[in-house]
Amino acid sequence: MYPPAGYSKAKPGEVCHLRRSLYGLKQASRQWNHEFCTKLVAYGFVQSAHDSCLFVKHSGAVFLVLLVYVDDVLVTGSNLQDILDLKSFLDTTFTIKDLGVAKYFLGLEIARTPTGCYLNQRKYILDILSDTGLLSCKPATTPFPAGLKLIESVGPPFADPERYRRLIGRLLYLNLTRPDITFCIQQLSQFVTNPFDTHWEAALHLLRYLKGCPSLGLFFPARSSLSFQAYSDVDWAACQDSRKSVTGYCIFLGSCLISWKIKKQTTVSRFSAEAEYRALGSTVYEIQWLTYLAKDLHLDIPTPIPLYCDNQVALHIMANPVFHERTKHLEIDCHLVRNQYKAGLISPVKVPSSSQLADLFTKALGAGPFQSLLSNLGLIDIHQTPT
Known part of the structure; x- marks a missing residue:
């Protein structure tokens, strides 16, 4: 190994003599990635x-x-x-194990039909329920009770913090296919x-x-338009401990949900339009990255x-080229969003709050609004019993 x-x-010209397997060294991942890419x-x-x-x-x-994900x-x-031909080359170079058409990959179950491709983590979820003893529990209709907002310390401390950490660590991996629970996680x-x-x-x-x-x-349909559309929303001062706002956005390629995120903002916003504009900035960052990937x-x-x-004031700030007292501290986000608006990358559209899909990523909704928004995210259940 070099x-x-x-x-x-x-x-110059010397190499490392391995006294044990390459997989036992700290340099293993870097060396493997370099060799594979080369x-x-x-x-x-082209990388x-x-x-x-x-x-x-x-x-x-x-x-x-x-x-590629590691190996x-x-x-x-x-x-x-x-x-x-590519598989033959990889097998000759590295000796690979060909598993055929992808059906199970890193915990993701993949099902294909002539109408499209379906991703889920059913086995992973059932394993979590089995380990926590909830396989026979009564189901709930929403991930969180409506309006629930957790705060840092209420009531007695949990007796087994390590158990809580293990559960949250496993739930984080569900974000890959379950946007409906992203806010709760x-x-x-x-x-x-x-x-x-x-x-x-x-x-x-x-x-x-x-x-x-x-x-x-x-579910990703086999036939879908190749056009992006994005939804951006924020829950102003949502964190009860820090009073920071929560940003949520989702981006579609045709009818396929391909990107979503929820994150607490790094600064406290003085008014809701400021929080909305910061959320727009985060969404535009993601749109730019996705357009670069599309070009690749x-x-x-x-x-x-x-x-x-769904915030008219934020849309007005985007269209108004003059900074005033309420927006001068938003200069970086304003320049980013407005420049992409002027460059023709994005087109701001006012949407009613009842049709704002990103609302699902910023707050705990009741059963009615939750199911209404969930039906538009492209999530299906192929094991659901017909009614």
């Missing part, structure tokens, strides 16, 4: 500058896309023979250092909701991209 970067004792580039792939795990090969009629690889392309993960009984009860309520829909997952995949995304917001 000496790692920063090691100055090795003389071989793929030599084969004709994306915007996601180092993505490799694309586009030459004439050949179009291959490879996504697990997903491959797709426009021609089966090109995929087989974000709220619960704030208290892993010092959980209280109220936090544990909220986590159990979330598990009871998962008991009622363990196979709910994302040679997709032609039409612009401007509709950006739906």
Whole structure:
């Protein structure tokens, strides 16, 4: 193995003599990634500058896309023979195990039909319910009770903090396919250092909701338009402890939900329009990144991209080129969002609060509004019993 970067004792031409397996060394992951990337580039792939795990090969009629996670690889392309040739190359170079068409990948269950592709984590959820003893519990209709807002310390401390941390750590992985519980997981993960009984009860309520829909997952139709649309929302001063606002957004490619996020803002906003504008800035960052990825995949995304917001004041600030007393401290976000608006990347659209899909990512809703918004996120349950 070549000496790692920063090691100055090795003389020119010297290499490291391994006394144990490469997998036992701290440099293993870096060395493996370097070797794997070098071989793929030599084969004709181009590594994306915007996601180092993505490799694309586009030459004439050949179009291959490879996504790598440590030593697990997903491959797709426009021609089966090109995929087989790539597998043969990888097997010759590294000795791989070909598992065929992807059905189970890193805890994700993948089902394909002529109408589209379906992702879920049913087995993973059932394992969590089994380990917590809630396989036979009564299901809940919503992830959180309506209007619930957790605070740092109410009631007695939870007797087993390590158990709470293990549960939240497992729930975090569900964010890959379950946008409906993203808000709840974000709220619960704030208290892993010092959980209280109220936090544990909220986590159990979330598990009871998962008991009622363990196979709910994302559906990506085979035929869908290649156009982005984004929803941005904020819950102003939502955190009862710090009074910081919570940003939530979701982005669609056609009818497919491809990106969503909820995060507490880093600063306290003095009024709701300021919080909304910061949320717009975060959404535009994500839109820019997705457009870069689309270019890497040679997709032609039409612009401007509709950006739906339910705050009229924030939309006026975007269109108004003059900074005034209420917005001068928002200069960075204002420049970002307004510049992309003027460049034609985004098109702000006023949407009623009842149709704001990002509302699902910023607060605990009642059963009616929750189910109404959930039906528009592209989530389906293929194991659901017909009624």
